Structure formats: C-alpha cells, structure tokens
Amino acid sequence: GTSGSGGGGGPVVGVDYPRSDTDFWNSYIKYTPESAKELGLELKTTNSQNDVAKLTANVQTFISQGVKGVAMAPQDTAAIAPALEQLAAKKIPVVTVDTRPDSGDVFMVVRADNRAYGEKACRFLGAKLAGKGKVVMLQGDLASINGRDRTEAFNDCMKANYPGITVLGEATNWDGAVAAQKLQTDLTANPDIKGVYMQSSFALSGTLQVLKQKDLLVAPSDPKHVFIVSNDGIPEELKNIAEGHVDATVSQPADLYAKYALQYLKAAINGESFKPGKTDHDSTIVQVRDGLLEDQLSAPLVTSDGGTYDGVPSLKHDDKSLWGNKLQ
Amino acid sequence: MTDTQTAVTTAAPAPTSRKIAIARLRDLALIPAIIVIAIVGQLVSPVFLRGDNLVNVLQTMSEIAILVLAQTLVLIVKKMDLSLESTVGLAPGVAAWLTVPVGAGHGLGLLPGGWSVPITLAVGVVIGVINALFIIRFGLNGFIVTLGMLIVLRGILTGISGGQTFFRLPASMLYLGTTQWLGMPASVWLCLILFAAGIVVLGFTSFGRSLYAIGGNVDAAKAAGIRTDRVLWIVIVTASLLAALSGLLLSGRLASVASAQGNGYIFTVFAAAVIGGISLNGGKGTMFGAFTGILLLFLIQNVLTLAGVPAQWIGALNGTIILIALALSRVTGGKAQE
Amino acid sequence: MTDTQTAVTTAAPAPTSRKIAIARLRDLALIPAIIVIAIVGQLVSPVFLRGDNLVNVLQTMSEIAILVLAQTLVLIVKKMDLSLESTVGLAPGVAAWLTVPVGAGHGLGLLPGGWSVPITLAVGVVIGVINALFIIRFGLNGFIVTLGMLIVLRGILTGISGGQTFFRLPASMLYLGTTQWLGMPASVWLCLILFAAGIVVLGFTSFGRSLYAIGGNVDAAKAAGIRTDRVLWIVIVTASLLAALSGLLLSGRLASVASAQGNGYIFTVFAAAVIGGISLNGGKGTMFGAFTGILLLFLIQNVLTLAGVPAQWIGALNGTIILIALALSRVTGGKAQE
Amino acid sequence: MVAAPPVVEATGVTKRYGSTVALHDAAITIEQGQTHALVGRNGAGKSTLVSVLTGLQAPDEGTITFGGEPAPRLTDRDAWRQRVACVYQKSTILPELTVAENLFLNRHDHGRSGLISWRTVRTKARELLDTWSVDVDVRLPAGELDVEQRQFVEIARALSFGARFIILDEPTAQLDAAAIARLFSRITELQRQGVTFLFISHHLQEVYEICDVVTVFRDARHVLTAAVDSLPRADLVAAMTGEAATETGTGRRTPAEHAAPVLEMTDAALPGAYEDVSFQVRAGEIVGLAGAASSGRIEIAETIAGLRAPATGSLEIAGTRPRPGSVPAALRAGVGFVPQDRHHQGYVAQMSIADNGTLTIPDRLGRAGFIDGRRRDGFARDMIGKLAIKTPGPELPVSGLSGGNQQKVVMARALANNPKLLVLINPTAGVDVRSKEFLLGKVEEVAESGAGVVIASDELDDLRLCDRVLVVFGGRVVAEMPRGWHDHRLVAAMEGVELDD
C-alpha cells in the first residue's frame, strides 16, 4: 500500500470504511487516521461502498497484505459470517463498528445501541406532544439493520408508552428527495402532524424545506410548531438546534467509533482481554452472546436546553463533548 | 390501373384509417392508465384529487421530469445520456463548493453567492460539451461515453464534497426551488413551461422535426439538408444544461447538495421515457407521451404513500402496477413493440 | 470474370484481409488495457500479481461474471434483460424463505434444506418463462417488461423478507459458494467453465450461430429456417436460470440472502458487456470479449483498493480509468462506433 | 446552348473507404438539358459518385463545379439542394414519420406564428401525390407503405424541389412495369421543360429508352462517355464488363413431359393476398409467377417457402406435405429459397459469407450441433467458385460485398441444400447485367439437373427463361402463357387487361 499509512513501524491494521456518501461515515473516515497515528498503528484502508460482497473482497485483500487486525462496519450483519471465518482461520482479530455480526466471533463490537436511538427519539417526542397526535417517521432503508433497529424501537416505545400517538412510517432508502416527497404527501393528507423523526441527517434540509413551504417552520412556542428529532449529530444539526428549527438529535459518536475500534484492535494484537462491565470512558461492555462482547458507547440525546425528557437526559447543543462540535 | 387498386383494396379491407388512428393515439396510450390510477387514488384517499396534493405530486416530480425531458430529446436523436443523473448532483455541487463559506456548509467560499446559479448552468454546459466532443467529434459510442462520464462525475462530486452534504447554500440557489409563483411552486411552473415548449418545439418547428429525422435515419436527414452534427451538438449540450437546471431546482428545494444527489435517477428517467412511448431506437415518441410517463410513475407513488401500504410491500405493488399500466397502454396502443 | 477481379484488387490493394483481421482483433481489444492495468497494479503493490490475489479477483467477480454471460446471450439476440439483477436476489431468497427454519434466520421452514438448490433454480426458470411470455408471446418491449419485472421481483423479495436478511442457510445452498475444488473456489471454476462453454456454443455451434443471425437480422434468420421464437425462449429462460445460479453462488459465499442482494448489479453488467464489445444493437460481440470486459472492471477495482486511494476519490479515478481503457480499446479496435 | 457551362462537371474525383477505392480519378460532365445515363457493374462506384455530386461526401481528391461555379461547402446543405435533387439508391424514407412529412421534411410550411402548419403540409403533400396518381393517405406513417409506394414518395419528393438537375439512382429497381411507365412519362415531360437528369439503372433498355448520353464506369474509373444512339448494346455491355459480350446460350432445355411433380399447390387461399390458387411444377421445369405489385405473386411464393401459412388448400413438395407456415419444414422437404428483398430477409449483414451461405445446412457442417469451421469454409469456397462471388475469402462479412455479389450469396444459400424445388422472388433485383445473366444461367443449370423452379418476378428478363408463366392478378391466377410469349401480351395480362389480337 502506498497511501493511508500512519505512524510507521507499528503493527499493520486494516480498516474497511462502509461507505463514503454520508456525513456521519465521512467523519469516521476523517477520525480514523488521526486515531491510528495516536496509537502508533500502520493503517491500510479500503471502502466497501455499502456492498457486502465488496467488503468480503476487501477482507481478502487485507489478508494478502498481511494485516494483524481488521476493523470493519458491516452494514449487512448476516452476510459477513464467511469473511469472519476466514479471518478467524488466519487468527486475525476483528473489531466491528456500528453493527454486530449475526454470527461469527469478533474481538469486540464497538457500537452505539441503535435501539436506544429510536427509544430516545420516541421519549422526546412523546414528552413534547404530551402523548397524543401524529408523527411521521422517515425511515432509512428496510434492508439496513440499524434502520430497522431504530424503527422497531421507536414503534415499540410509542405503542407501549404513548398509545395516543399515531406513527406514519415511510421508507426512504436513505434518500433526501424521497424523504421530502413522502413527508410532503403525509402533511397534505394529515395537516395535523406534530412531529417528525428522521432516522438520519440525510433528510434534514429537505424536511426543513417542506415545513417551511407549508409555513410550519415556526418557533416551538407557536402551536403550529412541528417537533423534529434528527439522528447522527452532524454540525449542521447542532446549528439547527441552536436556531430552533430542529428540536433534538441523537448524536452518534463518530469520533469514539474510530478511537475505540483502533484501541481495541491494538489491545487484541497485544494479547489483552476484556470483561463485561463499566469502562473507563463512560460506557458499558455487555456480553450479548457467548463469546461476543459489545462496548456500548453512549449516544446522547442533544437538545436546545439540555433538559431531561421522560427520563431521558440530554446534552445541550453546544456541549464541547459532542463530536459535531469538535470538527475544526 | 384503377382496376388493380380496387382489386387489392378488396383483398385487404381498408385498414388505413385504423392505422392512422393508432399512430396518432400512441401519444395518449397512458391516459387510460392515468385515469384508472386517479380513480383508485380517489377511492383510497379523498385527499388524492385535492389541488394541494396534485401540486405536491407535480412539485416532487418536477426535477426528475426535467431530466425526462432532456433524455427524451437525446433518445429521439438515437443517442443516450446516462451522465444526466450525475450532472444533477455535480453541477449544483460545484457551485455550492465554490460559494458556500468554509465551516458547517463544507464549502470553500471562494466566490460570492450570486455566482452560484451561473456556475451551476455553466458546469452543465461544460459536461454537455465534453459528452458531445467524445460522441460526435471522436465517434465513440454514446452509451459507453456517458456511462464513463456518469462514474467520473459522480466521483468528482464525492471527491470535492468529501462525501459530505453541502448546506447553507446561497439565497440565489434556493430561489427557484422554493419560491411560489401565482400560488404554485416555481419549479412546477418551470417544468410545465419546459414541457409545453418541448411539445411545441418537437411537434411544430423544423428544428424539432429534424430530431426525428436524425433519429430515424441520419443519412436521410443529411440528404434532406439537415445539419445533423450541429443538431446533435445542440441536443446533447441542451440535455446537460437541463440536467443542471434540474439539479438547481432539487438543491433549492432540499436546501442542500448531498454527495449522492441524483444517484439512481437515470433508472426512473428511462422508465418514464420508455413507458411514455419514447423508443430506445430513436426517432419515435412525443414530449407529451414522456410527460404522461413520468406523471404516471409519480401518481402511483403518491397513491401508494396515501394508501399507507406496508413499507416492505410498496416495491412489489409499485412494480405490479407499472406492469399492468404498461399492458393496459399496449392494449390501447395496439400493436407489438419491437 | 477473372479480369475484373484482378482489376479491382489492383485498384484497392488487399483491403479485405485487413478488415477481417480487425474484425477478429476486436475480441482482443481490451487485452492491452488489461496488460497496462496489470503492470500498474504490480507497481502499486507487489501483492497484485500474486496467485491468491488473482484468485480473489476471480472469486469476487464470479457471480457478476455469470450475469454478464447471461446478459451477453440476451444482448446478442437483440433483447435486454434488466430483471437479471433482481433474480440474483429473489431466486435464493425464495429458497431461503421456504427452507430456513423459523426464528433467527427469518425463514418459514416449510421445506427441508435439500430443496433449496432446486427451488433457487426453479424460481430462475419461472422468472425466465414469465419474461419470455411477455416479450415473445405478447410482443411487448423487452426493456419495459424486464424493467417492470425488476421492480416487481425486487419488491417481492423485500416483501417476503420484510427487508431483513435470511441467514442460517441450509448446507446445500452454501456448498457451491464456499467449497474449493483443486485449491480454487468452486465458483471460480464454475464461472470459467461457463464462459468456456459460452465461447464454444457461440463460436462453434449452429445454435450459437443462430443467436447472431437473430440479433443481426431476425427476418433473414426466419427465412433461413431458424426457429427464431424457440431460440429466443431458450435464451431468455437460460439467462434467468444463470442469474439464479449466480444468486446461489453469491448467497453461498456470503452465507445469507440480503433483501437488497443484487441491487445495482445490472449497471456493472451492462458496462462490462458493452466495454467488452457486445453491441446493444444485437448480433455483435463474443463471449471472450465480454469476459475481458468484466475482468477489466474488477482488476481496476482491485488495483484501486490495493493502492489505498482515499475513499472519496475512488469513484472519480475508477471512472477516469474506465474512460481511458475504452479510448485505448477503441484506438486498437479502429473505427467509429455506432 | 453550346455556350452554357455544363450543369455539373466532376474531374479527377477519387474517393476511398478505408483501403477500398470506390472512385479513382473519375470524371463526368453533364450538359444542360441532357438526360445522362451512368452505368456500370455492381460496386463500380456509381452511388459513390452520386453521394459526391449531392454533397453527402467530400471526395478525397478532385473538383466538382455546378454551372462553372465551384461546389458549395459540405455543411451548406441548402446550397446543395438548390443545385441538385436526388433519389438515392438507399431509401431515405423515415418510416416513423407520416407520408406528408417525409415529402416536406426540413421544408415544412410555417404558419404566421412561425410554427409548422401541418394542414398546409398535408394539403400540399396530397396535391403532390395526386399528380403522381399515388393513392395513399398522407397521414399514414411512411413505414406502412409498400415498397413501390415508398419509391414513389422518394421520387415525388426529389422532383418537387424544382431543381433543374435531378439524379435518379436506380429508381426503377423497385417498380413494376406500369409504374416505370408513369415515371418515364413524367421524366419526358420534365425533359421538355429543360430539366437535366443523371439516370442510373441496371436495365439497359431503360437507358436506351430515355437517355441521350451514357457514361460507363468500371472498377472505380471512367471508361467511356458516348451518345446513346451511337453505342450498340453489345458494346455497352462490353464497356461495362471489360470483356467482349457473350450471349449466354439459352433455348436448350425441354423439361421431360412426364417428370414427377415437385410442387403441387391445390386450392390454396390466403385472405387478403390470394385465393383459389392451384398449380404444379414438374422436376426440371421453370415456372414463372408474373404479376404487378401487390398482385399476390410474392405471397404465393412465400407460402411455398413456408414463410406464410395458407388459410385453406394444400401444398405438396416432392411427395411430402411440409407443415404449413414452417420454413424448416419446407427446407427439409427440399425447398431452396431466395426471398424478396435481400437486405430485409436475405442475409445477416455482419455475418460472414460462409456463415450466411450455410445458414440453412447446419446439420451438414458437423455433428451434434457443432460447426466444423473447415468444412463450412470448404462449402463456402465451393459456392464462391461456382457462383463466381467476388471476394477475397469466405470470412468477409456480407456487408462488405457489392449488391450483385450479396445477391449471389443469397442464391448460394438457396442452392446449398441441393434443393428439389427452388423458389425465387425477384432474384435479380438491383443486380448488374452480367451478374444477372450469370445468376439466371445458374437457375437453368439447376433446373437441368432435375429440380423444379418457381420464379416470382415482374422482370421480363427473369420470366423469359420460364417454360411457362402464370399471370397473377388481384390474387388469382388469371392466365398461363407457355414459353414464347410476347412482352406486350404478358405486360397487359399483368395489368389485368385482356388483349384479343
């Protein structure tokens, strides 16, 4: 490999980026080499462009290149099993980021709990709407495990805690234009919609524009206000929260993903091991099944005031610990 | 003489008027399907036929409809332009990159915001010129060239944006995508006006007819005195320019340029054009037909959304309805398709 | 008679032998590009030319290469089958749905695992028959029909899977995608054997020749006693069957069937076929050319991966290299393309 | 008159296609008011000259002048169209557009709004076609027209520009006798008005009928220019072929009276095409099916070849009854077939001569569906030798052959399976004089060797070698003429007129 090498001399690790067309993953891509440098790891990177077949090929390339550990973020959690077996056969430790493989062993899963995203969004909207009204959920892609986790958790939480709220779920294929189109149709058919949960920031601008066109982009104090909860925590969301256009977001820890993925890899190469329990970085390692540990990083709810909503604490939008506030 | 004719006419009973009718009705082939969808839609939800819902449909389809218009021009002259979909992203993307200030919007902030619209359109023209150079000047296959361009342009957008979304676009970029003229979104007006212009140009001007001649038989067109290369240049560059305009409207409406903007559109564009009666073999089809094609697709989408079909079955239903609409339109349209 | 011949030969010195040579060399048009890529690859990383890396490339491309093979057959008879990409997902998807036990694998567990392979292939055949019925029997346009089918089939897979991935597949489904024969993955062997068979059938059998005749001039083929409809049926059904096989290999290799399996493949498939010299206008191109097309695309990908090109610039580089390879191949190949 | 510069003068014109030299230092001078014939064998460069003279192609070398002025720039299409109008050999009809639009393409009438006034275009088109007595609805897509109607649309369009110089490249190849007569009377009329013509045809009698001067091209070069009156037909043919004219020996063969029939068609009918057709062809016999355009003769021939299934009636070929409407069955029964239009049904242009020639006999090229390339090429070489096809080898794509040689390939395929019955439709259309004699000679040879032959054609030259000619009119066989008929009687019968002299 020519490019992508950081801090020479250390063990070589391979990192596969899942995609490069979302703000969130691009932040991850940006943080990874920085963390590698700090940890003294030499880095080989590939990009599987959201295609598990490509990921499998990339893993083989890593093996050919003789890496000592692999970090990956398989967006298809079932199909990755054969690749994991190959790596296991070569005794190459693996850390998965963001998703947990359905089968196969990995050294550590570093992820935020996607079900918790949906749950937090649900609690926030439930509290703001006082348990009644209609909300639109702009889902991602049905084929995405993370999207499905958020959808199910949001639906389950609504059903259990706020039976008075009707959820209109719309599949959007992670496409902003599709999201805007569906939201617009829903608002036409149901002018009394009071909340929107977008499962990713891809739909952010489109949603705001649709509301603006319908004259619904008004201050939270106005009875016409539609409450918006976003997901990801990119800088633009934080800025919109500050401006009062967006009410909350769930901040995915892009920086922590990069940092801890590489840290665990290094530990694995050094022969360290971990046990379930609290960690030193405000998170918990849980054993999700036999031989599979998962470091569940905290994914805070971010609001304009940092208040607590139906039991869910939140951070204020300008909190320095948020990765979205740390970029440049 | 007359004898012979009579004899023949008796043998094969007067099909002429039917043939003419079929040739003419071909444009209207999708109308029955659209009517059926409208009726179903109204049954599904009383919202469907309400003015604001129809305006919604028109607004959400306006950008892609302009792409359909562009592709229709290209298809009629028997070319293809796959790169239109990436022009939709790259043209406004470059403008945003240059004009959006450094910071959250991810731009370079090199130029003032007023430049954004001219830059968008200029990028469209440049892409068109490159395509035309390859295809007309160097005689390379249009499918291959524009496929290559599609990948390159998409890649450039990912490159300059670093895969991130450009936000905080200058006001001039937002104008067309957000403003209302006489109570309807400007993009709807623009789309309708462009289609009306397309219908007039293709149907009632010598330039428009020359597209059909070129698509039908380029040698015959040349023989009839048409400057074929010039017309092809105009068509290819215009198509890219329209794609840039479409991208401008989309960016305006969404107030951002995602690095994946336009990805996958070309599929819908081809589907709409072909369903609307535009032949991939050139020289056939009308602008009105193309319009009914894209309208049908978006009406189906709208009805499915209003009906609240479970997300996982939307795809299958959508496809089935499209297939049925096609079968229906071909029953009305008559004969076998090549 | 003889006089005339001599005269002409003098007037036009040996033109034809060159023409023939060019026609033959067209198959090899991509070889120079492949060699250049190989050299660049070796310079970029010493891993590139190592046996295991090349086997990797072959293995990763094997499933899509089989699709290219299928599409090549269809293109040569002047049809198109867009629905191949969704057959890749649906065929093994249905098999998994029926055979995977209820529970974690998301199946219904209605049938024992041994049924999965026959079901996969049967679904392929059924899809092929439906396509053929629409296209050949009812005379509908193949592009439209298979586009509709593409959407329907993809939708059905989303529907039955609820958007989730089937896993814990029965062992028989995994076999072909995972086993090794003589130290090479079975899917590589299968792919190579199928291509070898394709080269032989297209180049050296009367059945293969009839494909070219039909694609070149279907009326002439009919007048020469070729049972054109029968041949078309065989081609369309075979293509779907091959797509199902390709899906089986892919599911086996990934030990799962994602509900998006195959999505977006058709683009690569067309690119490979067209770059490999298969004409969209039918009757032209060889299986070997198609193979070099898909090989080139995957080698480029592999080199870019080995080179560790920054993720956001991979797309642009990939496209540029493809465009250059095309230009290169057309310089070697000679003349303008229609 | 003498002082006026020539309408067009081309000197030293050379045109190459790749390494093919289509024109080599060729020249032609066409004087005011002349009707100038251009003849030559297939591939002599005639059509290439036409494309140079009409500004479709730039010559590689040489100059063109119109009335003494240099030719306009290639891109200035309007200037070219003012100087010269042309009926090209290749159809320039756009099948998707209406007849009216085809006639007025790129010179539509514009209304006051600046938009095309389709009503005016249609009216004008109607008027234009009326003057040619072509009875088609101008709103019809041109693709729905038959070959002859299309040709008339081309001719009517070319002559309607009001150009004073008109080029006609094989305008008569697709027309029947009556239509040719109509065309010639119009040409004569325009000649009287002083219009200049360049006329290309493979029918030498047409040259003698309407032309003043003839230029002969051979192998891309100018060979001679002479007044038509001063050049006997034999000399003309000699100039075209470069060898002394030899009359092919006809008048040999008398078919055995009692030879077994190889074709028996009984009470066959196909609604819309023909009805009540019954006839026999014996081994060794050549039977003509004569008739005007759309008389039904072609459909009858196509029925025998299995391209169409008759609605009623029966068909027996060499003692078997092939499944109606199945070409493979007809082939198995022993039919060899030359279809109506070689471009349309005759060959697959991008396939090689060898493949095209052996398309009907895959089972003889190897076992189990495989094709033995050497055996195929052997077959093909044999054909190339027997039919004197002008080609460097059997691997050449048929698209690289001249028209006459393409027709020979089609004939070769018909002969490939040693047919018991040969069915030929317009077998010599567009083929030059010498190739025509040669092809017809081959047909006689085949008949002599014991096969029956059916020739459906309106070319008197083709019909002349028939033992008897069945005249088809309005879908029925209305007359049978034994060998030795008079041209005018046959023509009259084909037109449906009874001559009683």
Ligand SMILES: Nc1ncnc2c1ncn2[C@@H]1O[C@H](COP(=O)(O)OP(=O)(O)OP(=O)(O)O)[C@@H](O)[C@H]1O
């Ligand atoms: N577009 C072309 N590309 C390559 N070769 C060509 C082309 N057009 C003509 N030729 C070649 O030029 C030569 C002259 O062709 P041309 O069409 O002028 O013959 P012609 O005299 O019109 O013959 P015919 O009597 O059959 O019409 C032929 O050998 C032909 O193969």
Ligand SMILES: Nc1ncnc2c1ncn2[C@@H]1O[C@H](COP(=O)(O)OP(=O)(O)OP(=O)(O)O)[C@@H](O)[C@H]1O
């Ligand atoms: N693009 C081309 N490449 C190679 N040869 C060509 C091309 N276009 C035309 N030709 C050749 O030019 C010659 C003349 O073409 P044309 O179609 O005029 O044939 P033709 O001999 O006049 O036949 P016909 O009388 O049946 O039309 C033919 O030999 C044809 O094969």
Ligand SMILES: [Mg+2]
């Ligand atoms: Mg000619």
Ligand SMILES: [Mg+2]
């Ligand atoms: Mg000719």
